[in-house]
Amino acid sequence: MENYDAIVLGAGQSGMPLAKKISKLGLSVALIEKRVIGGTCINDGCSPTKTMVSSARVAHIVSRAADFGTILPHYRIDQRIVKKRKDHIVELFRGGAEKSLRKNESIDILMGSAAFKDSRTIQITSDTGEISFISGTKIFINTGSEPRIPEIEGLADTPYLTSTTIMELEETPEHLLIMGGGYIGLEFAQMFSRFGSKVTIIDRAERLVHKEDEDVCKEISQIFSEEGIDTLFNAEVRKVSYQDGFKLTTETPKGLLDIKGSHLLVATGRIPSSAHLGLENTRVKLTDKGFIQTDDFLQTSEKHIYALGDVAGSAPFTHIAYHDAHIAFQHAFKENAVSKHERLVPYCVFIDPQLGRIGLNEQEAQAKGIPYKTGKFLMKHAGRTLEVDETRGFFKVQVDPESKKILGATILSLDGGEILATLQMAMVGGVTYDTIATLPIAHPTLAESLNNLMGQIE
Numbered sequence: 001m002e003n004y005d006a007i008v009l010g011a012g013q014s015g016m017p018l019a020k021k022i023s024k025l026g027l028s029v030a031l032i033e034k035r036v037i038g039g040t041c042i043n044d045g046c047s048p049t050k051t052m053v054s055s056a057r058v059a060h061i062v063s064r065a066a067d068f069g070t071i072l073p074h075y076r077i078d079q080r081i082v083k084k085r086k087d088h089i090v091e092l093f094r095g096g097a098e099k100s101l102r103k104n105e106s107i108d109i110l111m112g113s114a115a116f117k118d119s120r121t122i123q124i125t126s127d128t129g130e131i132s133f134i135s136g137t138k139i140f141i142n143t144g145s146e147p148r149i150p151e152i153e154g155l156a157d158t159p160y161l162t163s164t165t166i167m168e169l170e171e172t173p174e175h176l177l178i179m180g181g182g183y184i185g186l187e188f189a190q191m192f193s194r195f196g197s198k199v200t201i202i203d204r205a206e207r208l209v210h211k212e213d214e215d216v217c218k219e220i221s222q223i224f225s226e227e228g229i230d231t232l233f234n235a236e237v238r239k240v241s242y243q244d245g246f247k248l249t250t251e252t253p254k255g256l257l258d259i260k261g262s263h264l265l266v267a268t269g270r271i272p273s274s275a276h277l278g279l280e281n282t283r284v285k286l287t288d289k290g291f292i293q294t295d296d297f298l299q300t301s302e303k304h305i306y307a308l309g310d311v312a313g314s315a316p317f318t319h320i321a322y323h324d325a326h327i328a329f330q331h332a333f334k335e336n337a338v339s340k341h342e343r344l345v346p347y348c349v350f351i352d353p354q355l356g357r358i359g360l361n362e363q364e365a366q367a368k369g370i371p372y373k374t375g376k377f378l379m380k381h382a383g384r385t386l387e388v389d390e391t392r393g394f395f396k397v398q399v400d401p402e403s404k405k406i407l408g409a410t411i412l413s414l415d416g417g418e419i420l421a422t423l424q425m426a427m428v429g430g431v432t433y434d435t436i437a438t439l440p441i442a443h444p445t446l447a448e449s450l451n452n453l454m455g456q457i458e
């Protein structure tokens, strides 16, 4: 049985960069992947969805072309071209990732499903059922997450879609029902509405994106409603059936409703891929939700085993999985370990306008009893948004009244994710809000609205 200095389970957003970092130390690495190189982000997540979001944005802009003085005779959506474009990007990104791994002679890529036989030995089962074993001095688990499918009567017997399978459609759904108004639900709802589908979101919560402040949710709801997307809240789907279309028997505050549609997307969250890893053969512990328990350096209760990314319960974003690789690497192989404890977690939801978020929002500051002052600037007052006619959304910030430092921000705006990064830099650098209020920022950019935003703080 071959022994490696390091074994990495899963070639995802942590596993790939980690394997490369370790190999640069001159150590031997086995990278085990059960499906395809690249993990969720490249194959089923960020890259394909954002490619399709771009197709949908073109459709949206074209639908508004006359407002800008371009008169088009007609246009139509070809879902097969949308999918082909998405497939091309996935192949490009996956191919690039795989090529750079394969040319690294210190990394052995082993295709198959990995599971612990004991805390040092990994069993690999190939697609054809062949079994082999390797051992590792250090082992890193990066097996990601998968869609959570709720147990609802009849659902399993229907051709429901997940975030992965919906991207394979070659026809535009007539009426897309979406269970779950989280980030996945929102991105696909607006995308397919722009492709021409009627879209209805059904969520058991009382509002969209309930982790965001109420004014953020209201603004997104308004934007969705203007684009013709229907929403139904406090709604518990009790039964699903399919016969030439879906029927969702749903308990709502108004009683039982039958909701009908041509397609159903289940976007009710994701669960960690930890169930089939043979962890019972080790002393690695799981949380009650199935995440692998780690400390702030991503070390599990077995000192030579680390867990990273979605499976470790890290904030479920690609850039965080990528940063986890840095944390685990520093702790396992270097002197200057970095803790995940103080890490700022920015994210950007690719609805239009984008929702960029970092640090504390108002409801979190209130729940934690943290004193704050807040400021808000509506994008309809920004010169730049008027020029490009993209006036929806707002910039919002929370600051510490004493130190004047930024505690958190929500940027719901055209290119909100890009603006967010400038605030992240300010937070990391300790730049105070009064400095930003008077900073000369290039005109006419979206970023110059940060002057106005900071001027609104009270």
Ligand SMILES: Cc1cc2nc3c(=O)[nH]c(=O)nc-3n(C[C@H](O)[C@H](O)[C@H](O)COP(=O)(O)OP(=O)(O)OC[C@H]3O[C@@H](n4cnc5c(N)ncnc54)[C@H](O)[C@@H]3O)c2cc1C
Residues within 6 Å of the ligand: 009, 010, 011, 012, 013, 014, 015, 032, 033, 034, 035, 036, 037, 038, 039, 040, 041, 042, 044, 045, 046, 049, 050, 112, 113, 114, 115, 142, 143, 144, 145, 163, 184, 273, 276, 277, 308, 309, 310, 311, 315, 316, 317, 318, 319, 321, 348, 350
């Ligand atoms: C539709 C969608 C859109 C998203 N959009 C964004 C976005 O815009 N921005 C963002 O930051 N995040 C986004 N995310 C989240 C992001 O994709 C994940 O947080 C990120 O990919 C997690 O990385 P990871 O390294 O933990 O796991 P993954 O990248 O999922 O990698 C895990 C790998 O482990 C493999 N594996 C699993 N079990 C085994 C086993 N037993 N043996 C061997 N291999 C195994 C899997 O096949 C997979 O390749 C999105 C997710 C989805 C689903």
Ligand SMILES: NC(=O)c1ccc[n+]([C@@H]2O[C@H](COP(=O)([O-])OP(=O)(O)OC[C@H]3O[C@@H](n4cnc5c(N)ncnc54)[C@H](O)[C@@H]3O)[C@@H](O)[C@H]2O)c1
Residues within 6 Å of the ligand: 150, 179, 180, 181, 182, 183, 184, 185, 187, 202, 203, 204, 205, 209, 210, 235, 236, 237, 267, 268, 269, 270, 315, 316, 317, 347, 348, 349, 350
């Ligand atoms: N742009 C991005 O960064 C991006 C985009 C998409 C996804 N992601 C990642 O993927 C993860 C998963 O996304 P998600 O949207 O599936 O999960 P989520 O946790 O964000 O939202 C799930 C939603 O489903 C609802 N729900 C749960 N059970 C339900 C039921 N039985 N009936 C009706 N509604 C139900 C919940 O109330 C919630 O609103 C996110 O946490 C996110 O980190 C990130």
